Amino acid sequence: MKIRWNPIVKKDLQVTARSMRISWGLFAYEAALALAFLLVLAIIQEEADSWYSDNFYSYLVVLFPVLAVVQVCIVTLIVPIITASAISGEKERQTFDLMLTTCMTPFSIVFGKVMSAVINILLFVAASTPVMALSFVVGGMRWSYLFYFLLAILLQAVFSGSIGIFASSLCRKSIVAVLLSFSIYGGFYVLTALPPLISMIFGMGRNMGESALFLLLNPVVFFEEFFMLLMTGETMFNGTISKGDAGIVTYMLSHYNLWIYVSAGCMLLVSFLFMLMAAWKVNPLHSGTGVRKKK
Amino acid sequence: MLYINDLTKKYGSYTAVNHLTLHIPEGDLFGFVGPNGAGKTTTIRIVCGLMRANAGSVQIGNISAAVGSRKMKRLIGYVPDFFGVYDNLKVKEYMDMYGSMYGMSSRDIAKLSDDLLELVNLSDKKEVYVDTLSRGMKQRLCVARALLHNPRLLILDEPSSGLDPRARVEMKELLKNLHAMGKTIVISSHILSELSEMCTSIGIMNRGQLVTAGRIEDIMKKISGGRRIHLRVLSDMEPALRLLREQAQVRVESVRENEVIILFDGEETRLAGLLGMLLQNQVLVTDFHREEGSLESLFMQLTGGVAE
Incomplete structure (x- = not known):
């Protein structure tokens, strides 16, 4: 069976591969990771003087999570920028109307845009392997962790990418779309953390109910769970919540160690919803008037 | 082929298209x-x-826009008044991309793309x-792109807007060729002289x-021009x-040295009678013809505006 490429993905990859932006982007990405690596190494080295000498190597295992977190942060910043300018960029180039007159559905256009951003990010992550591999030299890590990390970063790319594409569908100007996508993204961090925080503050140690379920959609909590699970096996929600602390659903997720998987599922679902909303918004037969300014 | 029935489009209180049937x-x-602002682009x-x-409704052949817009998109090739091109994309890749967007196979795209280019x-x-x-080449490429899926x-x-005279002539020839091939073509344009040379029929919107x-x-x-008659006489003008x-x-x-222009409201037989009457009265008529109406004069007469 022949795999049929989404034409948007193919075009975007062709165009991106020929631009200097990708080269400079890769250079900046590698440079940021290398700097983070050297910085952590320097801190460990400096601190090693006050430790017992045999502790130095055991502390080197923090290199992996630190580099991974740096990558997650970069991806979180880059993907919304790529996708937020995806549709508004097509509108600015006046190519979006042409796409809509073809047989592609608005959803396949939106999906193609998110996928091309995710593939671009995969290129960045793949290019970072040599730097990441340095953290394996010092030991204490399994190669499977790199695979899990790849899956997690893909999820993050899809999640932030779908927010970016949704913002792009709402705005005509790319810069406004980028700002809006960061606002929505920030809103997710804050709004999903608020209910459990309020519950904790005003509950004074009593049962916090199901308010913690909002955290399933919080990327910070997801990555905290992910890295803690990999590094120590002990996390905030992994078998640590007792029946009296929270509601039954939260307790079950914690008890059966399902939190991270359900969180990943929820983030994917929300991503899908954002893409659906973006597709709805860009469909000229659904949204507003679709008035285009004449040159 | 294209049926537009009672189409209405409003932007707030402004009516851009008002019960258009075509x-x-x-x-x-x-x-x-x-x-x-007449409502053509809308x-x-x-x-x-x-x-x-x-x-209102739009129907192409027997497919209605309301029920089968995807089917309908296969029937339409659209060339907008802008080019819509990408940096870093070659002509062949541009055609390839749009062919894929219509679900065509790579082999079909390659073959048709070569023919169209x-x-x-x-x-x-x-x-x-x-x-x-160049702009002219981009516009021709847009036409090739719009024809890739063989639309009906x-x-x-406004395909000629912003093109130099040579590119306009090339575009006109291209459209004439496509018409000769049997394609149904709709052109919105301000260049009336071009339209009058090319088009078989027109619709004037205002x-x-x-x-x-x-x-x-x-x-x-x-x-238009049918009402205006030019009359030239050899003898004295006064009796005429x-x-x-x-x-x-x-x-x-208007009256000039040996020529008079009259506006005649009547049927052909009465016009012939008028000429006969002049001849019977010994007016030596050397020329008697109906003024050819131009699209420009027609446009101005119907829209009450200025032809561009």
Whole structure:
């Protein structure tokens, strides 16, 4: 069976591969990771003087999570920028109307845009392997962790990418779309953390109910769970919540160690919803008037 | 081929298209004429599925836009009044991308793309980046792109705007060729002289309404120049003028040395009678002809505006 490429993905990859932006982007990405690596190494080295000498190597295992977190942060910043300018960029180039007159559905256009951003990010992550591999030299890590990390970063790319594409569908100007996508993204961090925080503050140690379920959609909590699970096996929600602390659903997720998987599922679902909303918004037969300014 | 029924589009309180009803037969080269803001582009965008109408329907062949917009998109090739090209994409890749968007196989795209690029005289530019092409070439490429999926209806929104005279002639020839191949073509344009040379029929829009539509010759005959008669005499002008002024259906518009222009309101037989009467009265008539109406004069007469 022949795999049929989404034409948007193919075009975007062709165009991106020929631009200097990708080269400079890769250079900046590698440079940021290398700097983070050297910085952590320097801190460990400096601190090693006050430790017992045999502790130095055991502390080197923090290199992996630190580099991974740096990558997650970069991806979180880059993907919304790529996708937020995806549709508004097509509108600015006046190519979006042409796409809509073809047989592609608005959803396949939106999906193609998110996928091309995710593939671009995969290129960045793949290019970072040599730097990441340095953290394996010092030991204490399994190669499977790199695979899990790849899956997690893909999820993050899809999640932030779908927010970016949704913002792009709402705005005509790319810069406004980028700002809006960061606002929505920030809103997710804050709004999903608020209910459990309020519950904790005003509950004074009593049962916090199901308010913690909002955290399933919080990327910070997801990555905290992910890295803690990999590094120590002990996390905030992994078998640590007792029946009296929270509601039954939260307790079950914690008890059966399902939190991270359900969180990943929820983030994917929300991503899908954002893409659906973006597709709805860009469909000229659904949204507003679709008035285009004449040159 | 294209049936537009009672189409209405409003932007707030402003009515861009007002109960437009139009039928364009298969194989026609139809010119869509009207001043800026007449509603031409809005109508075209609704037909192409880029905008929703407030009321009315659009049908191509037997497919209605409301029920099968995807099927309908296969029937339409759209060339907008902008180029819509990408940096870093070659002509061949540009065609390939749009072919894929219509679900065509790579083999079909390659074959059709070669033929179409030859048709639009761009076969030597396959490996050239699209953004380096001239405006005329880009416009021809857009036409090739719009024809890639072999649509039954080709819609061009001001295809000659911004083109130099040579590129305009090339575009005109291309459209004539496509018409000769049997394509149904709708062109919206402001360049009336070009339309009158190319089109088989026209529709004139003004303030969202279709003022008139039909074959160019019929419209001309019906409305414009047909009323104005040029008369040249060899003898003295006075008797001729006296006789003409006595006729109730005649109004003398202007008089020059040996020529008079009259406005005649009447049937052909009465016009022949007028000539006969002049000859009977020994007026030596050397020329007696109906003024040919131009699309410009027709446009101005119907829209009350200035032809561009």
